[in-house]
Amino acid sequence: MGVSISNDHVIGTSAQLKDVIIKPDAPSSLLLDKHADYIAAYGSKKDDYTTTNSGKMDTINVDKAVEFVLSCMNFDGGFGCRPGSESHAGQIYCCTGFLSLTGQLHQLNADLLGWWLCERQLPSGGLNGRPEKLPDVCYSWWVLASLKIIGRIHWIDKAKLRRFILACQDEETGGFADRPGDMVDPFHTLFGVAGLSLLGDEQIKAVNPVLCMPEDVLQRIGLQPDLLS
Amino acid sequence: QHGRVKVKTTAQQEEEKRKEREKKLQIYVAARDACFTKRKDGVFDDEALQLTQQLLSSNPDFATLWNYRREILLHLETVRNQDEVQKIYEAELSFLESCLKVNPKSYGSWHHRGWVSARLPRPDWARELSLCDRCLSLDDRNFHCWDYRRMVVKMSGVPVKQELDFTDRLIGSNFSNYSSWHYRSTLLPLLHPQAPDTPSQCGNPPPSASPQTHFHRVCEEQLLKEYELVQNAFFTDPNDQSAWFYYRWLLGRAERDEMISCVYVSREEERVAVAFSRPVNAQSVGLLLILDGQPQRVEWQSVHPHFKNSPVWICSLPPGTISDVANEHNLTVHWTEKHSHRDCALYTGRSESWCRDTATDLELFRSELSVEKTSVLQSELQSVRQLQELEPLNKWCLLTIILLMRALDPLGYEKETLAHFQTLKDVDSMRSAYYSDLCSKFMIENTILKMEYAEVRVFSISDRKLTTLCHLDQLLLVTHINLSSNQLQQLPPQFAMLQCLEVRIGTLFFLLFFINLNSEISTLADLQPLASCPKLKRLDLRGNPITQTTNAEAELAGLLPSVTDLLL
Numbered sequence: 001m002g003v004s005i006s007n008d009h010v011i012g013t014s015a016q017l018k019d020v021i022i023k024p025d026a027p028s029s030l031l032l033d034k035h036a037d038y039i040a041a042y043g044s045k046k047d048d049y050t051t052t053n054s055g056k057m058d059t060i061n062v063d064k065a066v067e068f069v070l071s072c073m074n075f076d077g078g079f080g081c082r083p084g085s086e087s088h089a090g091q092i093y094c095c096t097g098f099l100s101l102t103g104q105l106h107q108l109n110a111d112l113l114g115w116w117l118c119e120r121q122l123p124s125g126g127l128n129g130r131p132e133k134l135p136d137v138c139y140s141w142w143v144l145a146s147l148k149i150i151g152r153i154h155w156i157d158k159a160k161l162r163r164f165i166l167a168c169q170d171e172e173t174g175g176f177a178d179r180p181g182d183m184v185d186p187f188h189t190l191f192g193v194a195g196l197s198l199l200g201d202e203q204i205k206a207v208n209p210v211l212c213m214p215e216d217v218l219q220r221i222g223l224q225p226d227l228l229s
Numbered sequence: 230q231h232g233r234v235k236v237k238t239t240a241q242q243e244e245e246k247r248k249e250r251e252k253k254l255q256i257y258v259a260a261r262d263a264c265f266t267k268r269k270d271g272v273f274d275d276e277a278l279q280l281t282q283q284l285l286s287s288n289p290d291f292a293t294l295w296n297y298r299r300e301i302l303l304h305l306e307t308v309r310n311q312d313e314v315q316k317i318y319e320a321e322l323s324f325l326e327s328c329l330k331v332n333p334k335s336y337g338s339w340h341h342r343g344w345v346s347a348r349l350p351r352p353d354w355a356r357e358l359s360l361c362d363r364c365l366s367l368d369d370r371n372f373h374c375w376d377y378r379r380m381v382v383k384m385s386g387v388p389v390k391q392e393l394d395f396t397d398r399l400i401g402s403n404f405s406n407y408s409s410w411h412y413r414s415t416l417l418p419l420l421h422p423q424a425p426d427t428p429s430q431c432g433n434p435p436p437s438a439s440p441q442t443h444f445h446r447v448c449e450e451q452l453l454k455e456y457e458l459v460q461n462a463f464f465t466d467p468n469d470q471s472a473w474f475y476y477r478w479l480l481g482r483a484e485r486d487e488m489i490s491c492v493y494v495s496r497e498e499e500r501v502a503v504a505f506s507r508p509v510n511a512q513s514v515g516l517l518l519i520l521d522g523q524p525q526r527v528e529w530q531s532v533h534p535h536f537k538n539s540p541v542w543i544c545s546l547p548p549g550t551i552s553d554v555a556n557e558h559n560l561t562v563h564w565t566e567k568h569s570h571r572d573c574a575l576y577t578g579r580s581e582s583w584c585r586d587t588a589t590d591l592e593l594f595r596s597e598l599s600v601e602k603t604s605v606l607q608s609e610l611q612s613v614r615q616l617q618e619l620e621p622l623n624k625w626c627l628l629t630i631i632l633l634m635r636a637l638d639p640l641g642y643e644k645e646t647l648a649h650f651q652t653l654k655d656v657d658s659m660r661s662a663y664y665s666d667l668c669s670k671f672m673i674e675n676t677i678l679k680m681e682y683a684e685v686r687v688f689s690i691s692d693r694k695l696t697t698l699c700h701l702d703q704l705l706l707v708t709h710i711n712l713s714s715n716q717l718q719q720l721p722p723q724f725a726m727l728q729c730l731e732v733r734i735g736t737l738f739f740l741l742f743f744i745n746l747n748s749e750i751s752t753l754a755d756l757q758p759l760a761s762c763p764k765l766k767r768l769d770l771r772g773n774p775i776t777q778t779t780n781a782e783a784e785l786a787g788l789l790p791s792v793t794d795l796l797l
């Protein structure tokens with residue numbers, strides 16, 4: 001099955017071998033100042049953003065919610081959208097985060113799920129969202145944070161992932177794209193930065209894997225969701 | 230935004246593009262604002278349908294507009310007769326089909342189609358199924374379509390067998406099969422369940438539609454057929470990872486029943502420890518302790534304050550209750566929620582007692598196999614070994630060989646297992662930490678099995694490159710532990726599940742063994758769990774990086790005040 005794609009980073013000659021090639025001149029260091037400028041250009045006044053009123057935990061039947069989430073668990077230890085749906089890293093992130101917040105992480109099969117998650121890492125070092133898909137910087141968050149929550153972040157090759165994330169930067173405009181050479185956007189910029197933080201980059205504040213917020217903010221309000229060790 | 234390539238253009242091209250975008254934006258914004266105004270005014274007319282159609286054709290992810298469209302349709306239901314409604318919704322399905330042709334992955338479009346199909350007076354489920362067939366033939370990993378298909382199947386009562394046959398066709402013809410194998414994993418246990426008490430009987434009526442059917446296993450007869458099916462797949466294409474994932478599931482075993490697996494009582498410590506087959510919250514499941522017929526008011530605590538759910542719980546008895554060695558006592562622990570209980574008799578002259586199902590009894594780490602299954606798995610092992618010789622760099626072969634050996638004879642194949650793990654770490658070095666941890670887990674399982682077979686309470690596993698400790702809930706009764714010459718970097722908090730370690734009563738030699746690791750103790754935090762060993766007197770940390778830190782002696786004295794003999 002031949003593949004013709006205009007982005008010359010992407011390779012693929014059969015369904016199984018989708019991945020990207022990182023060119024030698026791809027960015028290899030963190031361009032923090034560029035990213036700061038990129039995000040700042042979106043506006044930083046409070047009026048530029050709207051917040052939604054988030055519900056309170058005590059208005060939800062937590063037991064039933066947990067039951068529903070667990071009913072979405074699959075043969076591979078992962079989670080899909082609905083009961084019976086195929087496992088997907090985005091859903092897995094939501095479910096592991098949920099199980100953390102509700103104190104139900106012990107219901108996971110952490111070894112099995114951790115294996116499925118670490119198999120998301122491709123030769124390029126990037127992570128995909130499910131088998132036989134292309135790597136994408138946002139999965140550096142969905143997959144990595146899930147691994148951190150279940151205590152198995154050491155199961156991926158951190159150096160190779162870092163190299164991939166850095167290669168997704170745009171040296172001219174700042175920001176991160178989904179994969180090297182593509183257009184940047186705030187969504188992928190957030191997850192590129194957050195992923196690097198989880199990997200231990202000392203230039204970035206520590207991020208909490210459950211809530212995707214700086215740890216110091218959560219410490220201030222005394223919120224420390226469960227993590228497996 | 231995914232997959233948008235960055236293309237460089239000239240300044241003039243940029244300007245032309247900008248003007249064009251500006252024009253399109255104006256039209257779009259006008260239409261959108263018109264919709265919002267109409268909606269706010271509660272207008273549900275034809276123009277509203279047209280405007281939303283126009284906008285959704287180019288942007289099917291605009292969820293609010295689908296919401297508005299549904300409001301319009303709901304309104305029309307109240308003012309049109311059934312035939313007209315049928316026609317309106319059929320037109321809607323046509324519109325949706327054109328949307329899906331452009332973008333087959335829009336949550337909004339699929340959700341709306343599901344909504345329409347459910348409201349159609351005379352639904353044509355065959356047509357919907359055929360739409361799914363077509364969509365999946367273009368992209369059999371489209372999970373939106375698979376989810377929609379599952380809804381259609383449920384609404385129209387398509388037999389499970391028919392869907393199984395559908396997956397057969399897909400798996401036989403396509404490379405990218407993960408979605409199909411996944412679907413099979415949900416269908417097989419429905420059609421061929423393994424009845425809990427009779428593992429090898431087939432043809433039992435299926436259980437009531439429990440959402441967690443994946444936890445139900447497949448009856449043996451079908452399982453053996455399924456092995457053959459999967460083997461064909463990975464022999465045809467050894468790089469088809471989905472078959473290997475699915476095969477691992479087939480080799481796995483059912484979840485354990487929830488039960489009390491061990492009750493331990495210590496006369497001297499006046500303490501009762503209870504181990505469960507799964508982590509529980511003893512404080513909320515109604516755990517009752519009866520001593521000599523009398524219910525006891527006790528406080529159950531997990532081994533670490535952080536763990537609200539734990540497989541091991543401990544309680545202290547009031548002083549003097551069982552301390553007199555001349556008295557015999559009978560204990561019962563009731564798990565009222567599960568209507569299950571465990572008895573334990575503490576005889577005169579005995580300082581401790583326990584009642585336990587061994588890992589061997591419970592088939593924790595491997596199942597007893599039927600003759601037929603053993604034969605099938607042995608021939609599979611042979612086949613995969615042959616494949617591995619042809620494909621020495623294929624990590625799936627190596628891992629599967631290991632899993633097959635675990636299923637057949639974990640102790641007999643231990644040496645080979647270790648060798649294969651080493652090869653695996655070379656072939657798939659990105660995941661070497663995973664393989665190290667998995668190997669550690671298997672070595673620990675083997676050590677537990679050997680310990681049980683020898684009927685001793687010594688857990689000794691040295692020089693096995695252990696990188697992690699697990700199954701600590703199985704070590705509740707262990708008195709002596711040797712973990713020397715491994716690659717452990719820290720003690721997990723679950724270490725406190727080892728309630729019988731001699732260190733708690735005085736002898737300290739296990740710690741000398743333990744600390745003799747590969748020089749990885751480097752921070753104070755690494756030694757934190759030792760702080761809960763009040764009788765620790767001697768600690769030899771020589772050869773560990775922590776000895777290099779400034780002020781190490783003073784900090785250690787602060788952390789471990791009872792240690793009088795500190796070697797750095």
